[in-house]
Amino acid sequence: xxxxxxxxxxxxxxxxxxxxxxxxxxxxxxxxxxxxxxxxxxxxxxxxxxxxxxxxxxxxxxxxxxxxxxxxxxxxxxxxxxxxxxxxxxxxxxxxxxxxxxxxxx
Amino acid sequence: xxxxxxxxxxxxxxxxxxxxxxxxxxxxxxxxxxxxxxxxxxxxxxxxxxxxxxxxxxxxxxxxxxxxxxxxxxxxxxxxxxxxxxxxxxxxxxxxxxxxxxxxxxxxxxxxxxxxxxxxxxxxxxxxxxxxxxxxxxxxxxxxxxxxxxxxxxxxxxxxxxxxxxxxxxxxxxxxxxxxxxxxxxxxxxxxxxxxxxxxxxxxxxxxxxxxxxxxxxxxxxxxxxxxxxxxxxxxxxxxxxxxxxxxxxxxxxxxxxxxxxxxxxxxxxxxxxxxxxxxxxxxxxxxxxxxxxxxxxxxxxxxxxxxxxxxxxxxxxxxxxxxxxxxxxxxxxxxxxxxxxxxxxxxxxxxxxxxxxxxxxxxxxxxxxxxxxxxxxxxxxxxxxxxxxxxxxxxxxxxxxxxxxxxxxxxxxxxxxxxxxxxxxxxxxxxxxxxxxxxxxxxxxxxxxxxxxxxxxxxxxxxxxxxxxxxxxxxxxxxxxxxxxxxxxxxxxxxxxxxxxxxxxxxxxxxxxxxxxxxxxxxxxxxxxxxxxxxxxxxxxxxxxxxxxxxxxxxxxxxxxxxxxxxxxxxxxxxxxxxxxxxxxxxxxxxxxxxxxxxxxxxxxxxxxxxxxxxxxx
Numbered sequence: 001x002x003x004x005x006x007x008x009x010x011x012x013x014x015x016x017x018x019x020x021x022x023x024x025x026x027x028x029x030x031x032x033x034x035x036x037x038x039x040x041x042x043x044x045x046x047x048x049x050x051x052x053x054x055x056x057x058x059x060x061x062x063x064x065x066x067x068x069x070x071x072x073x074x075x076x077x078x079x080x081x082x083x084x085x086x087x088x089x090x091x092x093x094x095x096x097x098x099x100x101x102x103x104x105x106x
Numbered sequence: 107x108x109x110x111x112x113x114x115x116x117x118x119x120x121x122x123x124x125x126x127x128x129x130x131x132x133x134x135x136x137x138x139x140x141x142x143x144x145x146x147x148x149x150x151x152x153x154x155x156x157x158x159x160x161x162x163x164x165x166x167x168x169x170x171x172x173x174x175x176x177x178x179x180x181x182x183x184x185x186x187x188x189x190x191x192x193x194x195x196x197x198x199x200x201x202x203x204x205x206x207x208x209x210x211x212x213x214x215x216x217x218x219x220x221x222x223x224x225x226x227x228x229x230x231x232x233x234x235x236x237x238x239x240x241x242x243x244x245x246x247x248x249x250x251x252x253x254x255x256x257x258x259x260x261x262x263x264x265x266x267x268x269x270x271x272x273x274x275x276x277x278x279x280x281x282x283x284x285x286x287x288x289x290x291x292x293x294x295x296x297x298x299x300x301x302x303x304x305x306x307x308x309x310x311x312x313x314x315x316x317x318x319x320x321x322x323x324x325x326x327x328x329x330x331x332x333x334x335x336x337x338x339x340x341x342x343x344x345x346x347x348x349x350x351x352x353x354x355x356x357x358x359x360x361x362x363x364x365x366x367x368x369x370x371x372x373x374x375x376x377x378x379x380x381x382x383x384x385x386x387x388x389x390x391x392x393x394x395x396x397x398x399x400x401x402x403x404x405x406x407x408x409x410x411x412x413x414x415x416x417x418x419x420x421x422x423x424x425x426x427x428x429x430x431x432x433x434x435x436x437x438x439x440x441x442x443x444x445x446x447x448x449x450x451x452x453x454x455x456x457x458x459x460x461x462x463x464x465x466x467x468x469x470x471x472x473x474x475x476x477x478x479x480x481x482x483x484x485x486x487x488x489x490x491x492x493x494x495x496x497x498x499x500x501x502x503x504x505x506x507x508x509x510x511x512x513x514x515x516x517x518x519x520x521x522x523x524x525x526x527x528x529x530x531x532x533x534x535x536x537x538x539x540x541x542x543x544x545x546x547x548x549x550x551x552x553x554x555x556x557x558x559x560x561x562x563x564x565x566x567x568x569x570x571x572x573x574x575x576x577x578x579x580x581x582x583x584x585x586x587x588x589x590x591x592x593x594x595x596x597x598x599x600x601x602x603x604x605x606x607x608x609x610x611x612x613x614x615x616x617x618x619x620x621x622x623x624x625x626x627x628x629x630x631x632x633x634x635x636x637x638x639x640x641x642x643x644x645x646x647x648x649x650x651x652x653x654x655x656x657x658x659x660x661x662x663x664x665x666x667x668x669x670x671x672x673x674x675x676x677x678x679x680x681x682x683x684x685x686x687x688x689x690x691x692x693x694x695x696x697x698x699x700x701x702x703x704x705x706x707x708x709x710x711x712x713x714x715x716x717x718x719x720x721x722x723x724x725x
Contacts, residue, residue, distance in 0.1 A: 024697045033693070098693050105691030 009050040016043035030089060030096040034082045038075060045071045156210035160359065163420050164207040164352055167427040168345050170557075172200045174550035175340040178435055181546040182336055182442055192232060196340070199225035203345050207352070212261045215353070219257070219317070222346045223250050229341060230333040239332040246326040249644075253316015253323055257353070260309030264361060267302050300364060307367030310357050311374065318350025318404045321378040325641045327401055328385075331393040335438030338393060343400050343434050344427035351407040351423055355416045363412075369501055371412025372492075376505025379405030383515035387522070391447045392437045395523045399473060400430055402512060406488055409509055413502060415491035422488050425480035425561045429472035432554035433520075436466040439543050439551065440527055449526040456528040459542050463528040465551040470524050472558040474517035474602040482599070483562030485513070489598060490591045513598050517605025525614035 016039055023036025045068050052064025090096050157165075176196065183192060202221035209215040231243030314320070319327035330342050341347070354371065357363070363371065379402050386398030403426050410419035439462045440455060441447055456463040472479035475486065492506050542548060688695070 021701055025694055025701065028694070101693075102691030105689055 006050060006054050010047070013043040013046040013050070016040070016046065028097050028099045030082075030086045030098050033098060034079060034086070037082070038079065041071070041075050041078075045075070153214050154210040155208040157208065159417070160352070160355055160420060161207045163424055164348070165204070167348070167424055168200070168203050168207060171340060171344040171427055171431045171554075172203075174553060175336050175431065175435070178339075178438070178547055178550040179334075179336045181544050182438055183334060186232075186334070188232070192229075192334075195225055195228045195232075196337075199229065199341060199346070203349070206349055212264065215356070216254075216258060216261060219313075219349065219353075220254065222341075222349060223247065223254065223317070226250075226330070226341050226346055229337040230330045232333055232337065236332070242326075242329040242332040246330045249323050249326040250316040253313045253350075256309045256311075256316070257313025260306045260313060263302055263306035263309060267299060267306065304364045304366050307357075307363045308370065310353065311367065311371055314350035314354045314408070315374060316350070317353070318347050318408065319401045320350070320374050320405060320408060321381060322640060324378060324382060324401050325644060328389075328394045328397045331391070331397050335393065335434055335441060338397070339431045339434030339438065342397065343430040347400060347404060348407070348423050348427065351404060351411060351419060354408060354411045355420055358411055358414075358416050368412050368414070369499070372409055372499075372502050372505050373412075375405045375407070375409030375412055376502075376508040377405070378402070379409060379512045380508040380515075383512045383519065386519040387515060389519075390449050392440065392449050392452075392523055392527060393434070393447055395449070395519055396430070396433050396437060399433075399516065399520060402516065403430065403473070406485065406509060406512075409492060409505065410488045413492045413495045413499075415488065415495075418484070418487050418491045421565065422481075422484035424564075425472070425484040425558075428554055428561050429469045429480055429558040432465055432551065432558050433469035433473065435547075435551055435554065436462050436469060439547055440466075442543060442547070443541060449523060451533060452527040453530045454528070454532040459528075461542055461548055461551065463524075465555045466524055466528065468555045468558050470520040472562075473520050474606060475513060475598060476517075476602055476606075477595075477599060478559070478563065480558050480560070480562035483565055486591075486595050486598060487565075489513075490594055493590070493594055510598070510601070514601040514605045517602035518609045519605075521606045521609035522613050525609055529614050 020036050020038075020040025020043060023039065024033060027033045027036055048064045048068040048071065052061040052068070055061035055064065086096055089101060093100060179192070179196070183189060186192065199222060202218045202225060206215060206218035206222060209218055227243050227247040230246050231240050233239040234243070312323075316323045327342060327347065331338055333342070382398045382401035382405060386395050386402065389395045389398060403422070407419040407422050407426070410416070410422065439459065440452065443459060443462075444452060444455070446452070468479065472481040475482045477483075489506075489510060492502065492509065496502055496506060688699075
């Protein structure tokens, strides 16, 4: 198989990160915000996978894959916590618009 | 008291200088050869005692008058509140005064000097709840402070002149200045810088003027009469105010004054003597009359010390302490009995208080200098002594004449007080019917009366004579009464007698109704009662001069220092006011800060760091 260059993969994950960040900065819906965070995070996980695949020594590549698996677990946990917050917020305010949850302003 | 008298007796039997260094504060050893430094002979500060004829004489005064005043206080102060405070302060004062008299170096002298000043402040302000007493205490403290600072500067200057120069043992072993520092010793010392010595003498004179209430630092003493009469008798007549004269005497014996300083001292003494006496002439307050008379008599002593008759000055100090304490205690008995100090409300007390009247009269005669009372002998010697210097120092003439004229005024003002208080009929029926005090009050009066009669004759005791002759070292008392001296005495006595006669004619004969307004020369009276405006000048200086400075300082504080502080405060307040705007509480905003920070870090890593590495080289 013809090896694709690493730069292309990195460009893909950078694009994913950009999409995620854009979502984080612009979305006001908490659920969409969570999804955007997931996208940004997956960009990081993808990077680990790429670098593992391109590792000069296969044993080092294993480490990258392990971290990717652990990070997927973290992402799941984070979504669980995030959704719990969404539920609590909805119960408290009847809305999941983060623009209204500004009690901590200075 | 007994110890003081014993020491004096011993001293009179074998006059000399005895010292005992008790402990050393600070010792600088002599530096090794080849490194002379500031003190080639080493240097030490010590606390010690020094008994010589001067201090023996003062010791008698302090202990005897101190004892009698303590005895008198038992009754006089019986009804006062705060007696523990009174006796504690009085005891502290006596301890400090004895320490001052026995000090063996100028620094120790200064320490006790400050202590007696402090006690004076306490005791003037004994009735601190009375505003007049509180402000008089403050005034006394502040005015004498001016003198104290000058005194300290004088010590520094003398030290600068002599401290490092003394040959060997003398200075190093004895602390500085007193013990070995007499004229014979100084003869071996390289001559000091005359200008410095003159300035040092002026500074010492300033210190003495502050403590002894000499012109122009005399304003505090009359106001100090706000304190209890016992305090006035002990501190402000017999002992503390005499400390200034004692300082001058000690300095003149051990260090000597330059010719200019001597003239200055004579001038100050003569002027003070006369002007204080003129102010005493019109006072309506019995204690203030005596206070001004104290200033005037202290002026005599200063005059004598300045003219070189140190021991004659101290002799007058000795007799003055007794008759002035007597006058104060007699005045105290009157005040205690009738409850006022206003002479014009008293009158006719002779019948009800014969003993007090007699005591006051004896004190007055002694003060006026009528033979054979104590004041005559010392004042006569003093004036004769000053007269004998006129040939070599014609510049002393005006001050001698002022002092001589004062003899007349003295006779007048003290007997004006006597006639107003004791003769005639009672003028104010609202006053208490006065009567003599109990024995605690009369016994001191009797003892002091006896001393006021005979203290002047002490000079004919061989022991006392030895004290006077050995004390000065430079000048004793005029030994022989030649025709000139006898003539001087005659003139002096007739002047004093004339003063008494005028006082009788004006106040005692009943021809003039004794009211303040009946006094002649109303314009002159106003000037004298205003104390020649000196006090107003000080008040003006305090109110306007100091106030202006205080205003400037206040302005600086308010607008420059506070301005800086408040400026910082406002700047940071504004800053934080702006900073809190970014705390919107909106998670998206926080996320954008995170992203912004990330971009900054990325920029640092990718652009700035490589640039720096390329510019300066990396490792």
